[in-house]
Amino acid sequence: MTSSWINNLDNITMNQCSTDSNSSTRCSTQGIDIQCYLILESNTQKIFIAIICIVMGALCILENILVLCMIFTSVRLRKKPSYLFISSLATADLLASLIFSYSFIDFHVFHGAGTPSVFLFKLGGVTLSFTASLGSLLLTAFDRYICIHKPSSYKLMVTRKRALLALTVMWISTTIISYLPLMGVNCCDLEVTCSELFPLIGNKFLSSWIVLVVILLSAIIFSYSHILWKAHRHTSYMKKHNIQAEKGQARVRLDIMLTKTLALVLIVLIVCWSPALIIMIHSLIYTLDAKTKAVFAFCSTLCLVNSMVNPIVYALRSRELRRRLIRVLRKLKCLKKPSESQDSQEANGAGRNLAFEATGDDTLCDTEVSI
Template sequence: MEETLKRHQGHGEQYVELLQLQPQCYFLLRLVLANLMVMVAIFMNRRFHFPIYYLLGNMAAADLFAGVAYANLMLNTGPWTSTLTKEQWYIRGALIDISLTASVANLLAVAVERHQTILTMQLHSKMSKRRVVLLIVCIWAVGIIMGLVPSMLWNCECHLEDCSTVAPLYSRRFLIFWAALNLLTFFIMAAIYTRIFVYVRYQSRYVSQHTSEMQQNQTVFNLMKTISMVLGAFVICWTPGLITLLLDGLLGKNSHANDYEKFCLVIAECNSLVNPIIYSLRDEDMRKTFRRILCCLCRTGDAQQREPSPVEIDSPLPEETVGSAQKPEDPALCMHQDTNNKEDSWTMHGMMLSGVSMRTDLFTSSDGAISPFITFDYHKSICDKL
């Protein structure tokens, strides 16, 4: 067992030589700050107190945890590997497994939530907070199980010939299973986003007589661009690592996976930095909240100015941003809702569907940013009911 860890130590020393400490620290700092800002913004701004944002906040927490786990790996690799006990080695690997599994599971949960809201023509999911909390607990439960399985059940302590070369003490069969599970997650995500795209494209054609061809093409193009970013980031960040695990699991030492497995881990960790950019930082409302948070932090250093209050950020949600989730009390508001929506950060593309004005940008804003919304303004139907 000790010989297996020592063989891995030599590779760790090469890894430390290839990746200097300064770039690693810079990468980890950006990863931690980006995800931490997302979590703070969602907590402080009531505009983001909806299921989709809770899931995004949980994904940011998982990605933040991934950064911490990666930092722990860097501090316990190379010449320090030989000083680790078997339990410490398992903990080091479990932290990586838990964080990355939770991050990928969150990506799938966000895709399912978007599919539900878009196909049911809702602004936000109708999931209760209790169900959202239950979903988040399940996500972390899956991650913890995947992190504990190698140390408790699926290892090669009794069969050293079955040990992995990139993760000593891990069974090669477990690596194959973990890689296959992540590939399955990707294919499910691809199927979900493909269905969303087909649905929106069909609706665009169905109502094309009420919209210009340019608007229709722009809506489809923006959606396609967004889906490409979401799936493309997953493929770029995860494909090298998953292929490496599969080769190691199938070929063992003949795969020469040690030559590049550390680079694959760095690329996979990059997904934790890309996620907040794709899902949160491109949201204009989120960026405004970030600026307010930074302003509050700057004011704390000025003794002459008052201490910032969360009320400045925790502003009530305007009626025009609620969409279908709130009915206007005055029927006249229905006539002027288009004007009011111009002040909203997301630019909607109008479509008429069965007497209902459907504004669908799905995920995109006027500046190409990604919005987690699909907004439906029921102008005529609401006015008729009032």
């Protein structure tokens, strides 16, 4: 079945590609005409893309698995709403690294697509993972926003039950949206203009998804910008009035750390998502040439970079997770040492662990204002 359209690839040229939904090859039930979407022209580009996806995908998988293990092996952390949001983010990024890397290499390097249903199922998985990642980022941003702007009522407003409800609604809604093309909302069933970038995807659905992503990104940027502005204003106030108290100086250091982290968050979001979104929007207005499509392939991998950076920015910069990681590493180190010294080391380690737990119990924000 798949070979029926692979044998015809050499007979179709790029200038014969059409986005007309009535095209028999584009909307065939036996296979997909993918010639128009094979945007990597040389073997060098294919090898380079494969290496990028494999390396970044592997790092992304390891990082997010580490984050999930750190959270779910700690009874205290997995009960906190903030770490539920981070767990959702890590899960979405883990899915993105697995599904995107496999699908991207299979399609653009090995020219594998399968039947329309199989292709739309895989594309829906990619869409779901990246959309859920942005949704998790938005919930994390709102969590931080409430923590900074309404600290006195934070624990009353952001409860574990509400966090689970928000995550459930987010995952269900993103799943439905992502698999709409598989359920019939595609350019063939609706007989609308097909996208130049994604097989079987209509321009109307693509434009709607772009609007959704832009709204999510704008809300994230808005939330973090306000947090950034408040942190900057508080730091300026402390310096202007020359407040030298120990508590005041500690707050200034926290504000500076928060400012650096949020600036990094905004830079990562803009750098990773803007290029791909700009080309998608451009494809809705103008016809794309082969070079622009090749550029889009490399820009798409930046979204995978975002999933690789998220664990570092959102999880490993958290004090509690760093402490958790240090404790695990210390335990692993103790296993390699002689058994006679192990008991004393574990006793000392237990004391340090209790101290660590105590420092985190009274913090207002679950992630200790690290993001």
